[in-house]
Amino acid sequence: MNLKSRECVIVGGGQVALRKARLLASAHAKLVVIAPEICEELKNLEQVHAIYQREFRDDDIDNATLVVVTTNDTQLNRHVSKLAQQKNLPVNVVDNPALCSFITPSIVDRSPIVVAISSGGTAPVLARSLRARLESLVPPEYGQLAASMGKLRDQLKSKMPAEKDRRIFWEKIVNGPIAKKFLSGNSDNAIQQLQRAINSTEKSTNYTNHGSVALVGAGPGNPDLLTFRALRLMQSADIVLYDRLVSPEIVDLCRRDAERIYVGKQRNNHAVPQPKINQLLVELAQKGNAVVRLKGGDPFIFGRGGEEIEDLAEARISFEVVPGITAASGCSSYSGIPLTHRNYAQACVFVTGHLKGGTVNLNWQQLANANQTIVVYMGLEGLPIICRELINHGLESSTPAALIEQGTTPRQQVITSNLGNLSELVAERSVTAPTLMIIGGVVNLYEKLNWFSVTPNTD
Numbered sequence: 001m002n003l004k005s006r007e008c009v010i011v012g013g014g015q016v017a018l019r020k021a022r023l024l025a026s027a028h029a030k031l032v033v034i035a036p037e038i039c040e041e042l043k044n045l046e047q048v049h050a051i052y053q054r055e056f057r058d059d060d061i062d063n064a065t066l067v068v069v070t071t072n073d074t075q076l077n078r079h080v081s082k083l084a085q086q087k088n089l090p091v092n093v094v095d096n097p098a099l100c101s102f103i104t105p106s107i108v109d110r111s112p113i114v115v116a117i118s119s120g121g122t123a124p125v126l127a128r129s130l131r132a133r134l135e136s137l138v139p140p141e142y143g144q145l146a147a148s149m150g151k152l153r154d155q156l157k158s159k160m161p162a163e164k165d166r167r168i169f170w171e172k173i174v175n176g177p178i179a180k181k182f183l184s185g186n187s188d189n190a191i192q193q194l195q196r197a198i199n200s201t202e203k204s205t206n207y208t209n210h211g212s213v214a215l216v217g218a219g220p221g222n223p224d225l226l227t228f229r230a231l232r233l234m235q236s237a238d239i240v241l242y243d244r245l246v247s248p249e250i251v252d253l254c255r256r257d258a259e260r261i262y263v264g265k266q267r268n269n270h271a272v273p274q275p276k277i278n279q280l281l282v283e284l285a286q287k288g289n290a291v292v293r294l295k296g297g298d299p300f301i302f303g304r305g306g307e308e309i310e311d312l313a314e315a316r317i318s319f320e321v322v323p324g325i326t327a328a329s330g331c332s333s334y335s336g337i338p339l340t341h342r343n344y345a346q347a348c349v350f351v352t353g354h355l356k357g358g359t360v361n362l363n364w365q366q367l368a369n370a371n372q373t374i375v376v377y378m379g380l381e382g383l384p385i386i387c388r389e390l391i392n393h394g395l396e397s398s399t400p401a402a403l404i405e406q407g408t409t410p411r412q413q414v415i416t417s418n419l420g421n422l423s424e425l426v427a428e429r430s431v432t433a434p435t436l437m438i439i440g441g442v443v444n445l446y447e448k449l450n451w452f453s454v455t456p457n458t459d
């Protein structure tokens with residue numbers, strides 16, 4: 001709310017009134033204070049325009065833009081609140097949300113950047129504690145960076161008429177060395193560089209033809225496991241293509257205005273066939289879009305990421321690949337089953353258990369090695385075949401094996417057993433994909449090390 005030179009009436013004259021007066025003064029309001037007793041500091045506040053040391057009168061708020069009430073007199077508080085609301089004036093009665101038509105949030109002030117935190121009047125102490133954390137997180141130089149960007153906006157606008165080009169320009173500034181310079185306190189130099197960057201921007205510069213694709217690993221489902229790079233690209237994308245394994249919480253973190261295209265795949269049922277996805281990426285980038293292709297886990301581990309960027313490379317479109325936490329790492333950590341361990345496994349192999357023509361084609365001889373951990377992706381359907389073949393090729397049926405369902409998410413379930421019994425146990429339960437199998441001695445550690453959710457050992 002723009003309060004500059006507007007009359008703001010504070011009813012009350014104690015310490016709380018003083019706090020509110022300071023806040024309103026920082027917005028350059030014209031302050032009027034009314035109370036039979038008014039503390040000295042408030043009387044001496046420079047921005048106070050008028051002081052009436054007496055009881056409140058109804059016509060005191062006739063010229064007000066906003067009213068704040070800070071008295072201990074509940075009847076008076078209710079009366080002023082009602083009166084203000086009848087006149088359609090915003091009113092705040094301190095510590096009484098029911099009588100307020102607006103509340104004052106805790107703020108982190110890096111003007112012109114202001115972060116407001118509100119608990120809707122329910123837990124102001126919690127809001128203040130969050131504010132304290134943000135205070136330490138947002139360097140004071142943010143204000144100066146914002147102010148400098150504001151001053152140069154019009155200049156850039158005249159050089160770059162397209163809104164999208166300007167957005168790309170500012171994103172590069174904010175994520176690049178000029179912003180770093182500002183934040184490290186070297187603002188004079190940073191302003192010069194910013195000015196130079198704008199001067200060297202030709203009117204004819206057509207950024208729109210320079211689209212790009214980022215193949216981004218979104219991790220195994222838990223949004224906390226995204227990388228900073230992934231998040232940054234997601235928040236500056238024009239278009240996001242995502243599939244079934246990317247959780248809705250993660251898709252929600254993409255730039256609000258980005259177009260979202262679901263290209264979801266389910267086993268044997270490709271919503272958009274792979275060649276079509278590859279082609280779509282090329283077409284969207286050629287139109288000048290910053291495209292993010294979000295993929296579950298890591299794009300280069302059973303993710304067909306290689307195929308997607310092959311077409312981009314052939315079309316000479318600029319691309320990058322952002323690694324993600326693969327399901328094996330996520331499920332291993334969140335189930336407390338290390339993939340290697342000096343006592344159990346000196347090697348670890350990742351295989352796909354995908355069924356093809358009713359069977360799983362793997363080099364069983366090579367896999368049936370007691371000192372290694374086997375991680376099976378996409379193995380739920382083929383689970384009985386996998387367990388049987390490993391036993392047939394020499395692993396003991398007592399070899400520990402675990403199935404991790406929806407790993408790293410709040411819905412994670414872990415079933416531990418052995419090669420001889422796992423498929424039977426799984427068949428008895430209703431298991432929800434995605435699932436990952438870990439086979440080998442390391443599974444013994446689950447009982448001791450599982451920390452994320454307490455699931456009974458069903459062995």
Ligand SMILES: C[S@@+](CC[C@H](N)C(=O)[O-])C[C@H]1O[C@@H](n2cnc3c(N)ncnc32)[C@H](O)[C@@H]1O
Pocket residue numbers: 220221245295296297298299300301302303325326327328331376377378379404405406407408409434435436
């Ligand atoms: C097509 S692959 C994609 C793998 C992905 N690129 C990665 O690096 O994790 C899909 C398989 O990954 C495994 N998977 C992915 N996310 C999982 C999760 N949260 N929990 C268990 N398994 C998961 C399942 O085996 C699923 O069938």
